[in-house]
Each structure stands twice: as C-alpha cells, then as structure tokens.
Amino acid sequence: MTIATILNNRASARAFTNKKIPTTELEAIFALAQQSVSNCNVQPWQTMVVSGETRERLKAALMKTLMAGQAPNPDFDWTPKYQDEHRERQFGSANALYGALGIERGDKKARMESMARNWTFFDAPHVAFFCMQKYLGIMGAVDMGVYAQTVSLILQEAGIASCMQGALGQFPDPVREVLKLPDELGILFGMSFGYADAAAPVNAARTSRAELAEAVKFYN
C-alpha cells in the first residue's frame, strides 16, 4: 500500500467493532512508530496504550468526572479560539460529523451526547494517550504531532482505524490516577483505535481540504 493510498482512503473513525488487536501486533505497531522523527532526536513521546480491564476502569473514571460537571483542566493550553478560515473549517468538520449523524444544528443535547462519546473512546477496544514531560513546550508538541501521525498511518496500513482526540487531554486527573502517571508527565491528547464499524453512520463523515494554493506557496 502506498502512502498516497493510505492518505486518500483514511478518515477519522468514531465507531468501532469490539474486535481486539493482539498484544504482539500492538507492540509491532508502536515499535515501528519509534522510527518517527523528532527535534534533536529527543523522542519526547511517552505513550500509554490502554486496553482490557484498565480501559474499563479509565472509561468509568472519565465518565464519573464528566457527569460531575468538572471543568476541563488540560495539562497544556492548546485550544485556541479559532479565527477566520480556521473557524470556518472547524464548523466544516462539525457539520460533516453531525450531518453524518443526522443531528440538527440546534439540537444541543444530541451534540453533547455525541461529544461525550469521546470519553468512552467511541467504543474502540484500544486507546492511546500521548504524553510528554510538561517542561518541553511547543517543540515537544511538534514532535508529538509528527509521532501521532506516524502511529495513525501505521495503523491505517494495517487496516486499523483511529481518531485523534484532543478531548482526551481535557480531563487529565482521572487518566493520571488510573494509569498512575507522575505529575511532571503531561497528557497532550489521545487516540482511540480499532476496527471501524463500517455500518455506523458516523463513519461516513468526510471532511474536505483547502486548495493547494491556500496552503502552500512555491518560490523559485
């Protein structure tokens, strides 16, 4: 499979079957992702791959936090208020998602319920939390993005769907508690993954991309 095929065929999945990925395959996937590049080769990623009984406990802890109405307290401030074309694209992705689900614009309750599925990992059997030392700041975050993309492409090549989730960095306390993470390790974001439920309407959501000229300038 070429990278072009992988990129042209992938889309975030938000509904999964319960088919698990064997531990040996998980290890091979994350071993390959170790080839990802990073600034000065510092390799800041500390990845927590959560499955099985720990996934159940983590899901319960996150739902408890959410139900208690706790305000998000992410370890890293990475949720800007999007402006102009960024805001338009943000709306575009929300419309693709809610359109696929048949949720009307004004139906706040249905939107909230759909949003809440982030913290039940969209029923995926596996979830990865991408963590790094808090002191690393923006260059660490750059490396983490490159790394997460590497993981998602390896998964896609293996026929495994995924969804990166900033939402999984919004409530770090229960994650830190269940996974016993030290305070200095920040949780940047997460990724649910597994085999996509092909019949789920949500997985029909498709987003667009800006024209090349809007994104790239060539200089001679």
Ligand SMILES: Cc1cc2nc3c(=O)[nH]c(=O)nc-3n(C[C@H](O)[C@H](O)[C@H](O)COP(=O)(O)O)c2cc1C
């Ligand atoms: C860093 C990052 C955080 C994201 N956070 C979420 C999230 O919390 N919940 C969600 O459903 N999708 C999330 N997404 C998925 C994006 O919405 C999605 O990648 C984008 O709309 C493009 O659609 P596509 O992945 O289907 O091509 C995130 C993606 C990235 C890269």
